[in-house]
Amino acid sequence: MDIKKYRVVCTLSFGDIYGQIIVWLIVIFLSLAAALALMGASRPIYALATVGLILVLSLPFLLFAFVTTLFNHIEFSSVDPAAEPRGATSSVTNQRPAEAAG
Numbered sequence: 001m002d003i004k005k006y007r008v009v010c011t012l013s014f015g016d017i018y019g020q021i022i023v024w025l026i027v028i029f030l031s032l033a034a035a036l037a038l039m040g041a042s043r044p045i046y047a048l049a050t051v052g053l054i055l056v057l058s059l060p061f062l063l064f065a066f067v068t069t070l071f072n073h074i075e076f077s078s079v080d081p082a083a084e085p086r087g088a089t090s091s092v093t094n095q096r097p098a099e100a101a102g
Contacts, residue, residue, distance in 0.1 A: 005079055012073040017066060024062050027054065 031054035038047035 005081070007077050007079050009075045009077060010070075010073060011075060012070055016069055016073060020062065020065050020069070024058065027058050031055065 031051050034054075035047040035051045038044070038050055041047075
């Protein structure tokens with residue numbers, strides 16, 4: 001596979017993962033509410049265990065949802081070298097590196 005024949009484009013935007021972040025924040029706030037409810041009980045260690053368990057169990061689902069969303073927004077498009085003008089190069093090679101002002 002010749003890498004110069006393909007262009008990798010990531011079309012992921014914040015709006016694509018916004019819902020996932022909102023759902024996870026709801027899960028966190030519900031776990032904190034459950035912890036506060038259990039904190040008034042005679043054994044507050046259950047409150048800490050509840051928050052830890054919910055966070056540990058929900059984090060893999062959040063990561064799976066984010067990674068699959070990211071993979072769904074990565075596109076490989078083929079580039080026809082004959083269609084590009086002779087002197088044209090990719091936009092990545094035309095960019096200059098950042099320089100410190102001084």
